[in-house]
Every structure is written in C-alpha cells, then in structure tokens.
Amino acid sequence: MTDKMCITVATGSVDRLTGMAVLVSAAAAMDVEVEIFLQLWGVYAFKKDVINKNMNLIEFKELGPQVVEGMKRANIPPWFEMLKQAKEVGKVKIYACSAASKIWDVKLEDLEMVDEVMGAGEWLDKMKEAKINLFI
Amino acid sequence: MTDKMCITVATGSVDRLTGMAVLVSAAAAMDVEVEIFLQLWGVYAFKKDVINKNMNLIEFKELGPQVVEGMKRANIPPWFEMLKQAKEVGKVKIYACSAASKIWDVKLEDLEMVDEVMGAGEWLDKMKEAKINLFI
Amino acid sequence: MTDKMCITVATGSVDRLTGMAVLVSAAAAMDVEVEIFLQLWGVYAFKKDVINKNMNLIEFKELGPQVVEGMKRANIPPWFEMLKQAKEVGKVKIYACSAASKIWDVKLEDLEMVDEVMGAGEWLDKMKEAKINLFI
Numbered sequence: 001m002t003d004k005m006c007i008t009v010a011t012g013s014v015d016r017l018t019g020m021a022v023l024v025s026a027a028a029a030m031d032v033e034v035e036i037f038l039q040l041w042g043v044y045a046f047k048k049d050v051i052n053k054n055m056n057l058i059e060f061k062e063l064g065p066q067v068v069e070g071m072k073r074a075n076i077p078p079w080f081e082m083l084k085q086a087k088e089v090g091k092v093k094i095y096a097c098s099a100a101s102k103i104w105d106v107k108l109e110d111l112e113m114v115d116e117v118m119g120a121g122e123w124l125d126k127m128k129e130a131k132i133n134l135f136i
Numbered sequence: 137m138t139d140k141m142c143i144t145v146a147t148g149s150v151d152r153l154t155g156m157a158v159l160v161s162a163a164a165a166m167d168v169e170v171e172i173f174l175q176l177w178g179v180y181a182f183k184k185d186v187i188n189k190n191m192n193l194i195e196f197k198e199l200g201p202q203v204v205e206g207m208k209r210a211n212i213p214p215w216f217e218m219l220k221q222a223k224e225v226g227k228v229k230i231y232a233c234s235a236a237s238k239i240w241d242v243k244l245e246d247l248e249m250v251d252e253v254m255g256a257g258e259w260l261d262k263m264k265e266a267k268i269n270l271f272i
Numbered sequence: 273m274t275d276k277m278c279i280t281v282a283t284g285s286v287d288r289l290t291g292m293a294v295l296v297s298a299a300a301a302m303d304v305e306v307e308i309f310l311q312l313w314g315v316y317a318f319k320k321d322v323i324n325k326n327m328n329l330i331e332f333k334e335l336g337p338q339v340v341e342g343m344k345r346a347n348i349p350p351w352f353e354m355l356k357q358a359k360e361v362g363k364v365k366i367y368a369c370s371a372a373s374k375i376w377d378v379k380l381e382d383l384e385m386v387d388e389v390m391g392a393g394e395w396l397d398k399m400k401e402a403k404i405n406l407f408i
Contacts, residue, residue: 003400007407008270010155013195019282019311019407022371026392032400039155040203041195058195059285059313059330067312070375099158103206120162127268128139128168132399134280134407135143135155135270144406146291149331175291176339177331194331235294239342256298263404264275264304271279271291271406 004033006130008123012041012050013058014079015067020136021082028090035130036094037123038114043100046111051080083113095123140169142266144259148177148186149194150215151203156272157218164226171266172230173259174250179236182247187216219249231259276305278402280395284313284322285330286351287339292408293354300362307402308366309395310386315372318383323352355385367395 005027007020020036027034038046045054057064077085086092095118096111108117127133141163143156156172163170174182181190193200213221222228231254232247244253263269277299279292292308299306310318317326329336349357358364367390368383380389399405 005399008155008159010152010272011195015312016282019280022311022369022392023280023396026396030393030396032396039158040151044196044199056196059283060316060328063316067375070377073377074371074374076371076375097158099210099212102210103203103212105206105209120158121166124159124162124166124168127141130268132402132405133268133270134405135272136282136407144291144295146288146408147331175294176287180332180335192332233294235346235348238346239339239348241342241345256294257302260295260298260302260304263277266404269404269406271408 003131004035004129005132005134006127007034007036008039008135009036009042010039011058011136012045012054013056014054015057015059016136017045017079021079021086024086024092025082028086028092031090033091034093035126036092037118038094038096038100040100040103043096043104043106043111046094046096046114047104047106048110048112051112052078080112087113097123139267140171140265141268141270142263143170143172144175144271145172145178146175147194147272148181148190149192150190151193151195152272153181153215157215157222160222160228161218164222164228167226169227170229171262172228173254174230174232174236176236176239179232179240179242179247182230182232182250183240183242184246184248187248188214216248223249233259275403276307276401277404277406278399279306279308280311280407281308281314282311283330283408284317284326285328286326287329287331288408289317289351293351293358296358296364297354300358300364303362305363306358306365307398308364309390310366310368310372312372312375315368315376315378315383318366318368318386319376319378320382320384323384324350352384359385
C-alpha cells in the first residue's frame with residue numbers, strides 16, 4: 001500500500017495550477033499515488049480548447065510578465081507539461097466532477113488528461129482514504 | 137464514530153463556495169460529519185444582508201454569465217441552498233471566527249446558518265480530530 | 273511527539289495570509305508544530321522589499337478600506353506580525369520552494385522569517401507526517 005494525496009481543484013488559474021503541478025511531480029517521482037478531482041474552473045482549465053491558451057492568474061495579474069520571464073530563467077515547464085510527465089512516470093489519476101462537466105457541457109473526450117467523469121460522492125470516498133488532502 | 141471533514145473557509149466568492157457546497161452535500165448524504173469555520177470573507181459571505189445578493193467570482197469574472205447559464209442548465213442550486221439542505225439531512229455545523237466577526241462587527245444573529253462564534257484555538261482542536269481537512 | 277500542521281502557501285494576498293496567520297498563532301499557543309512551504313506568490317510576499325508594503329487582496333478588493341478599518345477596531349495585527357510572534361512562542365518553521373526562489377531570483381537572505389530553501393520532494397515528506405495539511 002502506498003501513501004495517497006487527493007487534490008480537489010476548484011481553480012483554473014495557472015499560478016495555482018503550477019503550484020499543484022510542482023507537488024504532483026514530486027509525488028509521482030516518489031511513488032506517492034495522486035488523485036485529482038476537477039471542480040468548476042478546474043474542468044474549464046482542462047478543456048482541450050483552453051488548456052494551452054489559458055494565461056489567467058488568480059492574483060497579482062500585473063506581475064504576469066515577470067513570472068513568465070522568471071519561469072523561463074528557472075527552466076520550469078508549463079503546469080500541464082509537468083502534469084503530463086507526472087502521469088507518465090507515476091500513479092496520477094484525474095477525474096472531472098460530473099456536475100461541473102454539465103455546467104461546461106463537456107464530455108470526457110473534450111478534456112485533456114482526464115481519466116474519468118465522477119460524482120462528488122465517489123470522490124469523497126477517495127478523500128477519506130488519502131493521507132494528504134488539499135483543496136486548490 | 138463517524139469520519140469528519142473540517143473546512144476552513146477564507147473565501148467569500150461564489151465559485152469556491154459552490155465547490156465547497158458540492159462536497160458538503162455529498163458528505164451529508166453519506167453520513168460524514170462536516171464542520172465549517174468561517175474566516176474573513178467567509179463571515180462576510182454568510183451575512184444575512186449579503187448571502188443571496190453576492191455574485192462575486194474569485195477568478196474568470198468575465199465568464200460569469202456562462203457559469204450562471206450552465207448552472208441553470210445543469211439544475212444546480214445556489215451554494216447556500218445546497219448548504220441548507222445538507223444541514224437538514226446531515227451533520228453539518230458552521231462556526232464563525234470570533235476575530236473575523238469583530239472585523240465585520242457582526243453577531244450570531246446577523247449571520248445565516250451559523251451555529252456558533254468560535255475562536256481559532258477551539259477550531260484547531262476540531263481540525264486535529266478530522267479525517268479530512270480543507271482550506272477553501 | 274506533537275501534532276503537526278503543514279501549510280503549503282501558494283498565495284501572496286494579505287486576506288488569505290491573515291487567515292493563515294490566525295491559525296498559525298493558535299497552533300503556536302497550543303504547542304502544535306507548524307511547517308510552512310512557500311510557493312510562487314508565497315515567496316513573493318515574504319520578500320524583504322515586499323512584506324510590509326503588500327496590500328493585495330485576492331477577492332473583494334473594493335472592500336479593502338472596510339477590512340483595514342475593521343482590523344484596527346478588532347485590534348488584529350498585520351499577518352506578518354502575528355507570524356513573527358508565533359515563531360517566537362511556538363514551533364514554526366518556514367521554507368521557500370527552491371523552484372519559486374529561482375523564479376523570483378531570491379536567496380534566503382532576501383526573504384523575511386524564512387528558515388530554509390527546500391525542494392518539493394523534501395516538502396512532500398513533511399506533508400506525509402502531518403496530522404493537518406492545508407493548501408492556502
């Protein structure tokens with residue numbers, strides 16, 4: 001049995017998603033199982049027509065150019081690239097909330113990297129089993 | 137003994153509160169005990185003169201109309217209606233941080249659905265007992 | 273062995289940092305160990321040239337003056353003062369994410385109250401040991 005980290009993702013902003021991706025990358029490298037549940041803006045940010053165009057910051061929008069420059073200098077890939085790599089090397093599953101999927105009128109095939117559409121009840125069962133729970 | 141989920145609510149934005157309400161509804165239906173601690177904007181959002189007028193989004197404000205339309209289509213009630221129902225069917229307690237209540241100059245009777253005003257120390261004791269802790 | 277609370281800080285906004293500081297103060301007073309990991313905006317907010325000038329709110333920016341007034345009335349010190357006091361009376365350690373430190377091009381001596389620069393892998397090990405995990 002491995003440790004497990006469950007992350008509920010309410011945000012769709014790239015600053016917070018980058019923070020999440022850094023934790024998920026570390027977890028994948030350390031063989032910590034990760035499960036991710038996308039809520040409202042989370043589902044939006046994983047839409048195939050949004051994922052690599054979205055530049056939204058949740059705070060300090062005026063510092064966006066400085067962050068972009070700093071990420072280049074520090075050699076940090078975009079959050080979705082980090083997540084893709086984490087899915088390849090580790091145990092990372094991504095679920096979209098069924099209610100949020102209805103709000104955006106999307107199906108599994110409209111979403112990038114998502115493994116399953118899932119209800120909140122099923123997600124809660126997963127959260128109960130996790131060593132680490134985060135809400136992002 | 138039942139499992140318990142403790143949620144510290146710093147936000148007052150309806151997008152994040154909706155995400156919380158979906159989890160709380162699921163928990164209430166599954167007999168998972170929920171305790172909620174309102175901090176700054178959380179207390180603000182539960183004020184009787186604010187709760188059903190507040191339309192603030194924490195991110196992607198420009199997509200507000202699309203979310204409102206999607207929630208109607210998906211038949212998702214406002215977050216405070218979900219919470220009210222969860223309180224009726226399940227074990228859901230809501231506390232307002234005493235410091236935040238002083239900031240807004242409110243008493244228990246000025247707040248909707250709140251069971252008690254509580255200090256952070258007492259809240260920490262509750263967090264220590266919880267299976268799931270979230271900060272929203 | 274004491275209980276431990278691990279807080280991952282993605283935000284740099286004073287409203288959320290104040291909520292965190294209230295919890296950390298309570299924990300320090302109750303002998304609960306606290307470890308804090310600063311990500312992107314977290315590192316920014318702890319920069320010596322930013323920490324006491326930063327007035328950014330993550331939501332309801334238009335209510336800023338009312339919050340400032342309410343905090344004075346309620347006698348609540350700024351978040352970084354609360355954190356300083358918590359570090360004096362309790363077991364509170366603050367780490368800056370090494371990747372985020374590269375983005376801002378800062379070293380330990382450029383940051384206020386930070387004890388160490390640390391990678392996400394090391395942080396994950398700490399999160400796994402914590403009774404309470406929060407992402408702020």
